[in-house]
Amino acid sequence: MFKIRLLITALALAGSISVASAWEALPTQAPAPADNETTPAKVALGQMLYHDPRLSSTGTVSCASCHNTMLGGEDNRANSMGVNGQTGGRSAPTVWNSAFNAVQFWDGRAASLEAQAAGPVTNPIEMGMKSWDDVVARLKEIEGYKTAFAEAFGGQDAISQDHATKAIAAYERTLITPNSPYDRYVKGDKSALTEQQVRGMNTMQSLGCVSCHSGPAFNGAGMFQRFPMFDNAYLAAQYHFKKDLGVAEVTKKEEDKHLWKVPTLRNIALTAPYFHNGAVKTLEAAVRVMGKTQLNKDLSDAEISDIVAFLNGLTGEFPKQTMPTLPGTPGKTFY
């Protein structure tokens, strides 16, 4: 799987392929895998599980703690804070529009939202559960979940890791933010973007940014890229981008060092700080860094300002959600 992507990456890196970007609006529905059709009952259950801190060892961390559905789909922190105040080395990616990522996690190690959902729950520095068996045992003690799993998946004993992660993924597929100024613009409302934003859009095209940040989600549809492409001693000293090996942390292969999934630019204005390690605090600085590390160019202040203006136009409309009421555990506690 990685081989194919590396080939694509290599082609893109060649630089000569300057695909004229077809500007596309964000779809309002996300495709679901054949074995996990999106249904209202699954979405309702998934929304509950996603917001339930009882899926963490301490009862203090839910999926939403780091991927906040009331904000830009993450936590605005360089590194998320898991159970007992622990932090890791990577910045939480946004959950909004994650349905349009071909693979999940910064290193793309999960092939689906379902696979991704299984990870953080048992990561010792994230949600800290010892095992999914322990999670399932807890859920089985919550009467309301028995009903909700039965409604979503049928059967009397429907609580399982497979069903829990499927429900969470089904919910996440509904977390789409359409109708950004950009979307309205490409659909024909030429007043939706300002002149400066259109200039920024054209600059991103001419510089080649959208060779990688391509497609409706500006995420390259599963493309991997080397970051940083060009070494720079000043930036290295300041931001330590290369401390984390990216894909190579998973594959242990030399050629995968510092390869990363191309992240979406949707709602990028709401997801500071930036990059895999969250080392860059502002969007202006992030655009400047990208020019230097990926294009070996010093972008002008005007170019940066235009691009930032355009990126602000990628902030979409957040769907109104009902706050879930989580089923109680009458008369006792897990902690």
Added chain:
Amino acid sequence: MFKIRLLITALALAGSISVASAWEALPTQAPAPADNETTPAKVALGQMLYHDPRLSSTGTVSCASCHNTMLGGEDNRANSMGVNGQTGGRSAPTVWNSAFNAVQFWDGRAASLEAQAAGPVTNPIEMGMKSWDDVVARLKEIEGYKTAFAEAFGGQDAISQDHATKAIAAYERTLITPNSPYDRYVKGDKSALTEQQVRGMNTMQSLGCVSCHSGPAFNGAGMFQRFPMFDNAYLAAQYHFKKDLGVAEVTKKEEDKHLWKVPTLRNIALTAPYFHNGAVKTLEAAVRVMGKTQLNKDLSDAEISDIVAFLNGLTGEFPKQTMPTLPGTPGKTFY
């Protein structure tokens, strides 16, 4: 203020006053102070602030983290976990129906919801902000809050600690859970409680539990009580109830040692673990402890079972809320 309450407490403790409890349903609206009328704009703003983790130093803790509006209004933990995984010595009280508490906090040191709301934000082990000035400075950098504060309070420069705490309190006054089986029962639906629950209700009456846990919220309407009333070496060794001095931690007076605000019994089945230090894990055990420490009685298993059944009948209906969309901080982060 404390003197008056101590007098009431002393009278109640005399034991001879066995007020025939008038069983009352929970009001569906809470009274608001004259200087903070409940308005939709304030409630909407308050709901945002209540759920906004940017009110904490790390960006990881909101009011809702410990007083979870998706669950029983608290966190089911013995002690809440604040910024950087820190824990204190007391168990978070439920926010549901807190509008019906005459005073706030376990030791009653806040005279209103407004006063309470100011506390945790700058408590170093809770939300950890250095000062309210710092909170206000942050809020002023969030464009959407400028609008929301202006709508709620009028004026161009409406962001202040006073307005923030007023908005949070206005929101909290809407967090009421009516129509529990008990409420339906006292309103005339005699089938709303089971036979066992009615037995438990009568047992609570005859034992005198409702002398303190009186009124529609079963919280004594501002009464303070000594806990434990009767010393017991076994319970002391097991639960360390007397480590915390209660009201005396505030007043530093000998006579206030181990005085506590009478907590509500509404939704008590959802708020395990129990007591000010969260030392008791189950509702059964909590009822047994209360019998021993407050009445010096060994309640029978049948009595405990009946009372627990009744207490389960105090779980109300949780209002459907829309999940707030928090205004973003475009292009930057506070952490």
